[in-house]
Amino acid sequence: MLYFSKLRIVFITIFSLLFVLIASSNLFKFDDSFFDKKINLGLDLQGGSYLLLEIDNEPVIEQKLQNLTTTIRNFFKDKDIRINNIKIDKQNIFFNVSDENKQQVIEIFEDENSEINPYYPRFKSHQLEIEDTGLNLKINFSRQGLINLKTSSQDQAIEIVRRRVDEVGTNEPNILKRGNSRILVELPGLDDPMRVKSLLGKTANLTFRFVTQNEDDRFGVEKLEFEDGTQEAVVSKRIIISGENLLDAQPKMDTQNNQTIVSFTLDRVGAKRFGKATSTGIGKQLAIVLDGKIISAPVVRDTIASGAGQISGGFTFQSATDLALLLRSGALPAPLEIIEERTVGPDLGQDSINAGMIALSIGFLLVIIFMFVKYRFFGLITNVTLIINLFILLGVLTLFEATLTLPGIAGIILTVGMAVDANVLIFERIKEELKDETNNILAFDGGYTKSRTAIIDANITTLLAAVILFFMGSGPVKGFAVTLGVGIFTTLFSVYFIARLFTSLYVTKNKNSGKLI
Amino acid sequence: MIAFNKYYNHFNVLSGALIIISLLLLIFKGLNFGIDFKGGTLIELRSNDTKINVSSLRDKFSQMNLGDVSVKKFGSDNDFLIKFENKDNKKNIIEEIKVNLDKSFGNSYDFRRVENVGPKVSAELLKSGVIAISLSLAIMLIYIWVRFEWQFSLGAILALFHDVIVTLGVFSLFSLEINLSIIAAVLTIVGYSMNDTVVIFDRVRENLRKYSDIKIFELTNISINETLSRTIITSATTLLALLAIYFFGGEILKGFSLAMILGVVFGTYSSIYIANTVLVRLRVSQKTVLREDDSK
Numbered sequence: 001m002l003y004f005s006k007l008r009i010v011f012i013t014i015f016s017l018l019f020v021l022i023a024s025s026n027l028f029k030f031d032d033s034f035f036d037k038k039i040n041l042g043l044d045l046q047g048g049s050y051l052l053l054e055i056d057n058e059p060v061i062e063q064k065l066q067n068l069t070t071t072i073r074n075f076f077k078d079k080d081i082r083i084n085n086i087k088i089d090k091q092n093i094f095f096n097v098s099d100e101n102k103q104q105v106i107e108i109f110e111d112e113n114s115e116i117n118p119y120y121p122r123f124k125s126h127q128l129e130i131e132d133t134g135l136n137l138k139i140n141f142s143r144q145g146l147i148n149l150k151t152s153s154q155d156q157a158i159e160i161v162r163r164r165v166d167e168v169g170t171n172e173p174n175i176l177k178r179g180n181s182r183i184l185v186e187l188p189g190l191d192d193p194m195r196v197k198s199l200l201g202k203t204a205n206l207t208f209r210f211v212t213q214n215e216d217d218r219f220g221v222e223k224l225e226f227e228d229g230t231q232e233a234v235v236s237k238r239i240i241i242s243g244e245n246l247l248d249a250q251p252k253m254d255t256q257n258n259q260t261i262v263s264f265t266l267d268r269v270g271a272k273r274f275g276k277a278t279s280t281g282i283g284k285q286l287a288i289v290l291d292g293k294i295i296s297a298p299v300v301r302d303t304i305a306s307g308a309g310q311i312s313g314g315f316t317f318q319s320a321t322d323l324a325l326l327l328r329s330g331a332l333p334a335p336l337e338i339i340e341e342r343t344v345g346p347d348l349g350q351d352s353i354n355a356g357m358i359a360l361s362i363g364f365l366l367v368i369i370f371m372f373v374k375y376r377f378f379g380l381i382t383n384v385t386l387i388i389n390l391f392i393l394l395g396v397l398t399l400f401e402a403t404l405t406l407p408g409i410a411g412i413i414l415t416v417g418m419a420v421d422a423n424v425l426i427f428e429r430i431k432e433e434l435k436d437e438t439n440n441i442l443a444f445d446g447g448y449t450k451s452r453t454a455i456i457d458a459n460i461t462t463l464l465a466a467v468i469l470f471f472m473g474s475g476p477v478k479g480f481a482v483t484l485g486v487g488i489f490t491t492l493f494s495v496y497f498i499a500r501l502f503t504s505l506y507v508t509k510n511k512n513s514g515k516l517i
Numbered sequence: 518m519i520a521f522n523k524y525y526n527h528f529n530v531l532s533g534a535l536i537i538i539s540l541l542l543l544i545f546k547g548l549n550f551g552i553d554f555k556g557g558t559l560i561e562l563r564s565n566d567t568k569i570n571v572s573s574l575r576d577k578f579s580q581m582n583l584g585d586v587s588v589k590k591f592g593s594d595n596d597f598l599i600k601f602e603n604k605d606n607k608k609n610i611i612e613e614i615k616v617n618l619d620k621s622f623g624n625s626y627d628f629r630r631v632e633n634v635g636p637k638v639s640a641e642l643l644k645s646g647v648i649a650i651s652l653s654l655a656i657m658l659i660y661i662w663v664r665f666e667w668q669f670s671l672g673a674i675l676a677l678f679h680d681v682i683v684t685l686g687v688f689s690l691f692s693l694e695i696n697l698s699i700i701a702a703v704l705t706i707v708g709y710s711m712n713d714t715v716v717i718f719d720r721v722r723e724n725l726r727k728y729s730d731i732k733i734f735e736l737t738n739i740s741i742n743e744t745l746s747r748t749i750i751t752s753a754t755t756l757l758a759l760l761a762i763y764f765f766g767g768e769i770l771k772g773f774s775l776a777m778i779l780g781v782v783f784g785t786y787s788s789i790y791i792a793n794t795v796l797v798r799l800r801v802s803q804k805t806v807l808r809e810d811d812s813k
Binding site: 044052054194197198201337338339340341342343344345347348351352355356358359360362363366367370371374406407409410413414416417418420421424425428432450453454457458459460461462463464465466468469472473474475476477480481484 | 561608609611612627628629630631632633634635637638642645646648649652653656657660664697698700701704705707708709711712713715716719720723743744746747750751753754755756757758759760761762764765766767769770773774777
């Protein structure tokens with residue numbers, strides 16, 4: 001155990017120096033093209049906001065089912081099958097068909113090439129399930145159908161979230177999917193997430209619809225509140241144009257009456273429809289509805305054929321800017337709810353870094369002094385090894401661009417405390433060996449060999465705990481698992497290569513000087 | 518040589534009592550779950566005005582209809598920690614509070630940290646915390662089973678249970694807050710306690726093979742003594758590191774490092790007085806380890 005070939009010594013030295021170099025790249029700025037990796041600071045250390053959003057898919061499912069009833073009715077009409085009593089109840093569609101057609105309808109739904117019910121060969125499942133309840137036929141989304149629906153609304157939502165966050169212009173936002181109905185947004189350096197939160201909390205579903213007095217409008221009507229909550233108006237369900245028809249939206253100052261407005265331009269389809277509606281509807285009120293609330297309902301005075309218009313509604317410059325931003329980035333497929341928020345101000349982050357560094361230095365110092373007092377020369381070896389170990393640990397974290405969190409710093413400090421364990425096990429074993437053995441080399445060799453199983457077992461148990469923590473933990477706690485886990489490997493390396501090398505050099509030189517430890 | 522084995526019975530009674538008291542505390546007093554596991558809102562506030570103090574803050578917050586509000590000093594004199602349930606999970610609660618506080622205190626305060634955990638998330642976090650701890654205990658059990666004989670596995674796992682339950686018992690007794698970092702601490706305690714037990718067990722097994730004529734009662738004592746200086750040194754350095762975190766690592770790490778300190782102390786104790794006594798009570802002998810060697 002004490003023999004090292006020249007090659008090995010060179011290898012260990014180069015390896016250690018490399019990691020010391022990598023670790024120190026965090027402190028000094030190297031030429032970026034040479035090495036540009038750095039340890040990332042977690043949100044708890046650099047300050048920032050962590051938002052977990054959940055997509056409320058209920059309305060999407062409702063809407064899909066609503067559309068489906070029309071599709072089903074039309075589809076079977078072409079096949080001369082009458083669909084009766086079609087209704088939606090608790091995410092199920094119920095309808096009746098005559099008994100002779102029942103089997104045919106079920107077969108159409110269960111056919112793998114069904115036109116009305118897509119089949120996913122990969123999951124061996126249809127989008128919809130059909131069931132004969134005896135009273136009527138029941139249709140609902142299959143498990144896989146629901147998953148597909150959720151995934152697709154998540155895909156759309158994450159795109160919109162990304163656009164909105166990018167428009168606010170925070171630095172390096174991190175936007176990730178979580179499961180199939182959640183989106184994680186990390187915003188480093190943002191200490192007041194109020195604006196982002198209010199932007200993400202809006203679906204931004206914009207429609208232009210006529211205000212109507214006629215209660216029996218062909219498309220149906222609904223009573224909507226104005227945004228300020230003071231008034232109500234009855235609005236047709238017929239949509240003239242919607243947010244999808246917008247090409248651009250910008251906040252502007254109306255020079256005539258000094259009001260802040262949002263001006264918009266429409267795409268070709270939108271412009272045509274808008275032109276037609278404004279030409280036939282002169283004198284009528286056109287309501288601009290956002291997320292079920294009326295922003296304003298101006299009276300149409302002229303035909304607007306240019307495809308450009310403006311929305312006024314007592315905006316401040318900020319609210320006009322936000323509305324324009326929301327309209328530019330598009331509507332979310334479903335409402336988002338912020339189900340978890342963690343925000344740390346930058347000064348608290350800095351305080352945490354400082355406290356962590358002070359604790360690390362003091363912990364390190366205490367351990368070093370303790371080891372030197374206890375073991376003298378071998379304590380010195382342990383301490384030098386410990387310092388190199390710390391550099392290698394930081395080096396590995398840098399290499400993988402790991403995220404360092406406050407609990408992560410605690411993990412490093414803990415590693416310092418526990419790293420000496422392996423060396424202590426070895427030294428104590430050597431002491432025991434020296435009780436019966438006068439040959440220093442044999443005693444040291446025996447100490448290393450006999451302590452090995454205990455050291456490996458002991459480290460694997462800690463490693464197992466760290467691995468579980470890594471997979472089960474979240475955010476800052478994950479950072480702790482990383483430093484603790486990586487710390488075990490760097491500790492074993494430094495104990496078995498670096499400390500052993502020093503020990504070996506010292507022992508072979510002083511093998512005849514009596515008991516060495 | 519210290520006669521640890523003289524007190525095996527005494528300390529077994531003590532450990533049993535500690536476990537029972539802790540369990541009773543956990544059942545009847547329960548744990549003080551933080552917002553991570555209970556849901557709710559937390560605000561860390563720093564003031565630069567002496568007008569802002571615990572009672573004036575409590576006054577202002579209780580006027581806002583937020584349900585149960587707790588206001589505490591946090592570390593220094595001008596840092597405060599405010600927690601409330603946010604039962605209705607109101608959306609713009611933070612903004613509303615800011616507007617309200619601005620009226621009374623102007624700009625003389627600052628939100629340094631805001632955490633808001635919805636009921637769904639907190640339930641999930643609690644579940645995954647419980648799973649993580651159970652999983653770690655199960656994996657340790659299996660690992661020791663593979664590496665040692667079942668008697669050792671039982672001893673180690675009993676020691677682990679003791680450490681986890683008594684640490685949580687202390688948290689219950691003093692109503693210390695359980696949050697995500699405490700779960701991390703408990704898992705690390707599991708790892709550390711195991712580590713400590715394994716080192717002694719490794720020596721017990723080695724000695725079992727070496728001496729056929731020494732009874733396990735005596736043999737565990739020899740093994741404990743042979744590994745004693747290592748046990749002391751490692752516990753000492755780990756505790757030094759943890760004390761550094763406790764005293765200098767800032768308020769946020771206080772609970773975490775306290776749990777770890779307790780865990781290290783209990784872990785060291787249980788390796789000696791629980792893990793080993795299980796071996797004694799199960800009458801482990803040379804045959805136990807030799808049989809295993811043959812089958813391997």
